[in-house]
Amino acid sequence: MTATTASPPPASAPLDLRIAPARRRREATVRLLFLAAAAFSIVISGGIIFTLIGNALAFVVQVDPAALWTDGWFPRRGMYDIKTIVAGTLIISAIAMVVAAPLGIGAAIYLSEYAGARTRKVLKPIIEILAAIPSVVLGFFALAFISPTLVQTLFPGTPLFNMLAAGIAVGILITPLVASIAEDAMHAVPAYLREAAYGLGARRRTTSIRVVVPAAVSGIMAALILGVSRAIGETMIVAMAAGATGGSLFNLNPLDQGQTMTAAMTALAIGSDQVRGAALTFESLYFVGLLLFLFTFALNLLSDSFVRRVRRRY
Amino acid sequence: MAGTTLTATDAVERRLRGGTTDWRSWLLEGALLLSLLIALGILLVLLADIVATAAPVFLERPSDFMTSPLSARPEGAGIVQGLVGSLLITLIVSLVALPIGIGAAIYLEEYARDTAINRFIRTNIRNLAGVPAIVYGLLGLAVFVTVLGMGRILLAGGLTLAVLVLPIVVITTSEALAAVPGSIREAAFGVGATRWETIRSHVIPYAAPGIFTGTILSLARAFGETAPLLLVGAIAGTFSSSGGPIEQVTSRYTTLPTIIFHWAGYPQDEFRALGAAAIAVLLAVILVVNGAAIFLRNRYDRKW
Amino acid sequence: MLSLAMVGSLALAGCVTTPTDSGGGTAGGVVISGSSTVEPISSLVTEDFGVANEGFEYSVDGPGTGDGFALFCEGETDISDASRPISEEEIAACEGAGIPYVELKVAVDGISVLTSNANDAVTCLSFLDLYALMGPEGDGYGNWSDQNDLADELAGELGEEFGTSNAPYPDASLEVTAPGEESGTYDSFLELVFKDIAEGREADPVARAGYTASADDNVIIEGISGSDTSLGWVGFAFYEENADVVKALEVDGGDGCVAPTAETIASNDYPISRDLFIYVNTDKAAENSTLVEFVDYYLSDEGIAAVEEAGYVSLAPEALEETRAAWDGR
Numbered sequence: 001m002t003a004t005t006a007s008p009p010p011a012s013a014p015l016d017l018r019i020a021p022a023r024r025r026r027e028a029t030v031r032l033l034f035l036a037a038a039a040f041s042i043v044i045s046g047g048i049i050f051t052l053i054g055n056a057l058a059f060v061v062q063v064d065p066a067a068l069w070t071d072g073w074f075p076r077r078g079m080y081d082i083k084t085i086v087a088g089t090l091i092i093s094a095i096a097m098v099v100a101a102p103l104g105i106g107a108a109i110y111l112s113e114y115a116g117a118r119t120r121k122v123l124k125p126i127i128e129i130l131a132a133i134p135s136v137v138l139g140f141f142a143l144a145f146i147s148p149t150l151v152q153t154l155f156p157g158t159p160l161f162n163m164l165a166a167g168i169a170v171g172i173l174i175t176p177l178v179a180s181i182a183e184d185a186m187h188a189v190p191a192y193l194r195e196a197a198y199g200l201g202a203r204r205r206t207t208s209i210r211v212v213v214p215a216a217v218s219g220i221m222a223a224l225i226l227g228v229s230r231a232i233g234e235t236m237i238v239a240m241a242a243g244a245t246g247g248s249l250f251n252l253n254p255l256d257q258g259q260t261m262t263a264a265m266t267a268l269a270i271g272s273d274q275v276r277g278a279a280l281t282f283e284s285l286y287f288v289g290l291l292l293f294l295f296t297f298a299l300n301l302l303s304d305s306f307v308r309r310v311r312r313r314y
Numbered sequence: 315m316a317g318t319t320l321t322a323t324d325a326v327e328r329r330l331r332g333g334t335t336d337w338r339s340w341l342l343e344g345a346l347l348l349s350l351l352i353a354l355g356i357l358l359v360l361l362a363d364i365v366a367t368a369a370p371v372f373l374e375r376p377s378d379f380m381t382s383p384l385s386a387r388p389e390g391a392g393i394v395q396g397l398v399g400s401l402l403i404t405l406i407v408s409l410v411a412l413p414i415g416i417g418a419a420i421y422l423e424e425y426a427r428d429t430a431i432n433r434f435i436r437t438n439i440r441n442l443a444g445v446p447a448i449v450y451g452l453l454g455l456a457v458f459v460t461v462l463g464m465g466r467i468l469l470a471g472g473l474t475l476a477v478l479v480l481p482i483v484v485i486t487t488s489e490a491l492a493a494v495p496g497s498i499r500e501a502a503f504g505v506g507a508t509r510w511e512t513i514r515s516h517v518i519p520y521a522a523p524g525i526f527t528g529t530i531l532s533l534a535r536a537f538g539e540t541a542p543l544l545l546v547g548a549i550a551g552t553f554s555s556s557g558g559p560i561e562q563v564t565s566r567y568t569t570l571p572t573i574i575f576h577w578a579g580y581p582q583d584e585f586r587a588l589g590a591a592a593i594a595v596l597l598a599v600i601l602v603v604n605g606a607a608i609f610l611r612n613r614y615d616r617k618w
Numbered sequence: 619m620l621s622l623a624m625v626g627s628l629a630l631a632g633c634v635t636t637p638t639d640s641g642g643g644t645a646g647g648v649v650i651s652g653s654s655t656v657e658p659i660s661s662l663v664t665e666d667f668g669v670a671n672e673g674f675e676y677s678v679d680g681p682g683t684g685d686g687f688a689l690f691c692e693g694e695t696d697i698s699d700a701s702r703p704i705s706e707e708e709i710a711a712c713e714g715a716g717i718p719y720v721e722l723k724v725a726v727d728g729i730s731v732l733t734s735n736a737n738d739a740v741t742c743l744s745f746l747d748l749y750a751l752m753g754p755e756g757d758g759y760g761n762w763s764d765q766n767d768l769a770d771e772l773a774g775e776l777g778e779e780f781g782t783s784n785a786p787y788p789d790a791s792l793e794v795t796a797p798g799e800e801s802g803t804y805d806s807f808l809e810l811v812f813k814d815i816a817e818g819r820e821a822d823p824v825a826r827a828g829y830t831a832s833a834d835d836n837v838i839i840e841g842i843s844g845s846d847t848s849l850g851w852v853g854f855a856f857y858e859e860n861a862d863v864v865k866a867l868e869v870d871g872g873d874g875c876v877a878p879t880a881e882t883i884a885s886n887d888y889p890i891s892r893d894l895f896i897y898v899n900t901d902k903a904a905e906n907s908t909l910v911e912f913v914d915y916y917l918s919d920e921g922i923a924a925v926e927e928a929g930y931v932s933l934a935p936e937a938l939e940e941t942r943a944a945w946d947g948r
Contacts, residue, residue: 023508030510031425037417038426041439041484044477048442048449051456074831106349114343123350125608130357132531132604134538136571137360137593140578144586145363147844159793160844161830175353201322205339226444233446235541240578243830243841257830262448262541269455269545289452293445300444304437386661386928551679552661554647554668566677581840581860 052293055286063280072249073259075268075281084250085288088258092167092238093231095254099171100227104178105220111179112186113208124183131176139240142169147241155255161243164254169237178227185219186212218309225303229296235262261292364597367590379591384552384573388584393592395555396570399468399548400537402563406472407479407536412529415483422484423491424513443481450478451542459546466547468567474546475536482535486528490521523614530607534600540571550576570596647675648912652686652699653802654835655853656894659725660699662924663916670915674908680834683802690897691715696909698897701727701802701853702809718900720948722917722941725894725925726933728883729807730857730866732839736846737865739788744781744870745889746772749815751787751849752794754824762787762847772815780815781870788847795841795850798831806892807851839864851890854878855929883931894930900948917942 018024063080073084107127111120147165152158189212197207213220243257251258259267268285371379382392418439426432454474464470494517502512518525544550549568557565570592577589650660657680668674680686683700690698691712704712704721712719731743743751750769751762769785797804808823816823830841835856842848843863857866857878868875871889882888896916903909915921917938925932933941 019508027508027510031421034417034421034425037414038421038435040414041418041435041442041481044453044480045438045442047457048445048453051453052449055456103349103353106346107353110343110346110350114346121612123354125605125612126354126357128608129601129604130353132534132538132600133357133360134540134571134596134600136538136540136574136578137364137597140574140589140593141360141363143578143840144367144590145359152844157791157846159830159848160840172356179353201326203336203339205342209342229444233448235446235448236575239541240575248830262446265448265452266541266544269451286452289449293449296444296446297441300441304440385665386658387665549677549679551657551677552665553677553679554664554675556673556675579834579840580836581843581863582836 048293052286052290055283056290059280059283059287062283073264074248075264075284078280080280080284080287081250082291084248085259085261085264086291087250087252088163088238088242088248089232089260089262091163091252091254091258092170092234092242092260093228095164095167096170096174096231096234097224097228099168100175100178100231101224103171104175104223104227105182107175107179108182108186108220108223109208109213112183113204113212127176127179131180133173135173135234135236136240138169138173139166139237142166142237142241151255158255159243159257161241161257162255163242163258166238166242167254169241170231170234173234173237174227174230177230178223181223181226182216182220185216185223188219189215218306222303222306225299225306229299229303232299233262233292233296235266238263239266261288261295264288265292361597364590364593367587368594370587371591372594379588380595383555384568386552388582388588391588393570393573393595395553396568396573396592397595398555398562399567399569400571402468402559402567403472403475403543403569404533404537406469406563407476408529408533410473410476411479411483411532415480415532416487416525416529418480419484419487419491420513423488424509424517439481439484443485447478447539448541448545450474451545453477454542454546467565468563471543471546471548471567471569472563474542475539478539478542479532479536482532483529486532487521487525490524490528491517493524494520523611527607527611530603534603534607537603538571538596538600540569540575543569543572544575548572647677648697648906648909649695650676650678650697650699651681651689651695652697653683653701653894654680655683655701655727655801655803655855656680656699656724656896658855658928659894659924659930660697660896662927663921664912666921666924667912667915671908671911674912682798682800683805684800687711687897690719690899691717693717693899696899696902696906697913700895700897702805702892703895704897705805719897720900720944722896722898722913722945723893723933723937724896724916724922724941726883726931727892727894728854728878728888728931729803729810729851729890729892730854730878731849731851731869731890732842732857732864732866733850734843734846734848735863735865737790737848739790739847740784740867742868742870742875743784745811745815745872746776746780746782747784747787748811748869749780750783750785751792752796752825752829753812754816754821754826755819760791761789762792763789764792772819776815776818779872781872790847793841793845793848794826794829795838795845795848796825796829796831797835797838797852803835803851803853804831807890810890810892854883854931858929880931884934898945898948903948913945917945 067078067080068082070079070081072079073081111123115123142165143160146168147160147162150168151162151165152160155164158164193211193215194207197211202211238260239262242260242263248257248259265285265288268281378390379392380397381394382390383395385391422432422436426435451474454470454477458464458470458473459466498516498520499512502516507515547566549566550572553566553568555562555565555567574589574592574596577585577592580586580589648664650664657678661678664674664676664678668676680699683702686695686698686700687704687708688711689695691708692715731748733740747769749755750765750772755768763786766786769783769787773783773785797807804825808825812823812825832838832841835852838850838852839856839860842850842852843860857864866878868877869889870876873889876882876888878888878890883891898909898913903913922932922938932938
């Protein structure tokens, strides 16, 4: 038999199995590029925090503490009553959750437990399309429809700009978000849990409410918290429909006008770079921005912790 | 054993014989279905209201509306400046956010080991995705308009939205990449491919539908954003536009959602109709794009 | 999607392209900002000028007289619309920044006091009433009738000088929607209605704090029309434009109740009349021939017709001549 294998190199020199240098260089370059892209996100966060804190600090240092507890938020007069805008934000978010929580979770339970596969295939995309409606459209809808036709008919004497109409519109905005996340959470509950329940003779109602929902409760909580976070950060609807664009007295009545943190920022920034008024008017914009950022940041961390609980269980 | 409660045997027997369930179940199912229908019904009411209000504009001067610039006279006002602004901004967003976002996602899913700094980057991106849009407007105002000295031009608006959309691109791409099973990668490694070669030839093609859907949804989101652009200089007024695309990118601008915001402030019926018509155009674009993305995702969704 | 966006934007950009002979940028263009009251006039003039002159670059918006002056005195705008004369502080700011300007009166406006169409209880209010209801000493932000005591007090002190009091006021909720501090309409109203009374009472002539403020006159109309017993004030043109949804009250400035109409405003019978101005940066006018042509057009018979189209009252011929002389002699 003729030996056809090549004779191995002399025993003293081992095989060079490393990849070609050019290939290796390309590999390293590519890795570096992608790393830079990922690290860029830190640059962004840094930018946000740096800008917000820098200007907000200028505000905090110079502001007269008495101005932070006045009758209302009138930045151009130097009245920076924080509780006014925080109250506005909380009222609108509360109304939004009253709308979105039952609608969203109800729709989610139906889609996950009751709807057939075909219905689900049709309805789920429609809900996702509802989620795509921009907030400026819902703001217009609040002003043109919800306020005159719904709120002013139910509660005559309400002004056109009121927090109830804005809150309802924000609720409509976040319903698809809540429904989507809650539905994903319920869908992720393993089949064996449901089957165990059915195997004991439970009805669908019992299984859904007593087995699936408790199993998915972390995901549902995450959905609600994310909904609140989105409602707090919502700007256009409240800027268009809740009124009080120049400033607002401290007000807890939803049938009246009110200003949220986000609407206050919009009102301040639309004028010009150098917003007229008491010297700190422009810096107050960043101060409110920082407050808003901290609120939503805390809520997102909270929601994350709920999501991690779900992942751990299954 | 109480005589009124059902035993398990009875329940199964009843069910097999097709007996009706109790009224409480009907009530619950009805309530749940109702909540779903209300959510959908709101969408229908909204669309109907918009179409009804916008009808006069589209019946009288449809093409004129789409090609006229902004005007103080409602009879001649149109949205073309907003359309151009929105399209150019979407272009800038895609050129900036997509490469960086997809690159970051590839790093996080394919290259990164589970170290503290990588976990930090991941958490950071998730948090950025939850930051309200208007805060990005503040960032854009401070960095692009003021510090970098661009002024209130379209480029600044585009970059601001690119930064806003970036975390969403990263997250959706990460999910698409994570869904590709390990066996695909291992097959490539097994024949001696490097990591980048694996990603390029095996992972990305399989994850492509998911990545594509995610990017489309992100761009549609940027198309509809208003609040950050108001802070960064989109005009809510009237102005002239001229010049080719390059010139437009470096001048003042407006976008379709900004026009809607501006017109919503006019109580006159003519401007209500104009606002509704502009919304109809905006919704048409967004719904078509989103619908296409969802359809494609459902079509190419592979089950592993 | 990407290629679609590119092709789409290039195509549409082509649609809005107008051939420019200048090198681009704002050197050959006009930037106008300021009062939202004057904005409709300036918008119409820029548009018409643009139709006659291809390649004319402009931008017009209306964040408020005060904000407009802030930009103007930094050199960022060419023309500042104003619904009140420039203030001392603003003069100082412009001087400090080395910005010379010329003040050009372009129209006369009456400030209408409005309430919703559904409000039948009130037809005429005097300065005294307005001060009681919306002035600095107004308190109890809810109800018209809350101000009855203050009105009686003022009547006792001031007599008929500022008109007869129309108290007692109806027992209805009082929603005030009016311009905010950045608006010239706010300043004018204060100046014309509150100032004298406030000085007599040694109060600060500002409006009370609890009202819905906006620089956007359209938003004010919306707010007033949307509530049954509302009160507010806005430029006459905005009232005229929306006369079907809001009601103008007659105002008594000491000489009986007068309703706002073009005639009563022009003749000064209506007590809350004021002038509308544009301020032009003369340095920029020296360098920018387009700006000069534009202002020439603005003040010409053709251009100034926009004042009436926008719903305001034209200047008397002598006043218009004065303005033209001021411009020519800048």
